[in-house]
Amino acid sequence: MDARDVIKIGMSAERTLVVPPERTVGHFVSGMPMVYATPMMILEMEVTSGDAVRGALQPGWITVGTEVDVRHLAATPVGATVRTTARVIEVERRVIRFAVEAFDGERKIGEGKHARGLVNYEQFTKRFGVPERKP
Structure with a gap:
């Protein structure tokens, strides 16, 4: 599958999250403040990017994060x-x-770029011995 055949510039997605204690830096690192952790923000950016293109992919194809x-x-x-x-x-x-951003109300709290690779799920799981689980 060639992504250029199905993915178009401008495709987009948006997600919202109410920050839970489990996604704070203080949850992961003792003595740190209970504020939204950078890796958790990046996770949301990656998931949102996947959401932006998932519906255009042919059956059996997924995207995986490759750059942040x-x-x-x-x-x-x-x-x-x-x-x-x-x-x-x-x-x-x-x-x-992708161009990615995160906001707390109107305040921008994160920005950057993210890349996702297009992979065939079945070939990927066979190559790495990942247990069967359909996308």
């Missing part, structure tokens, strides 16, 4: 609503690049 270049701009407390956006900005044969 993100800045975490501001702290966000537990209970705040974070809105994450992803928009396709470039499409290669097997690589899809």
Whole structure:
């Protein structure tokens, strides 16, 4: 499958999340504040990017994260609503690049770029011995 045949520049998605204690840096690192952790923000950006293109993929195909270049701009407390956006900005044969952002209300708390690789699920799972589980 060639991503250029089905993925178009401008495809996008948005997700919202109310920050739970389990997604704070203090949950993972003792003595740190209970604010939204950078890796958790990046996870939301990756999932949102996958959401932006999932519906266009042929059956049996998925995307997996391959690159992250993100800045975490501001702290966000537990209970705040974070809105994450992803928009396709470039499409290669097997690589899809996204502009990603995260907001706490109107305040931008994160921004950057993310890339996802297009892979055939069955071939991927056979190659790495990942247990069977259909996408």
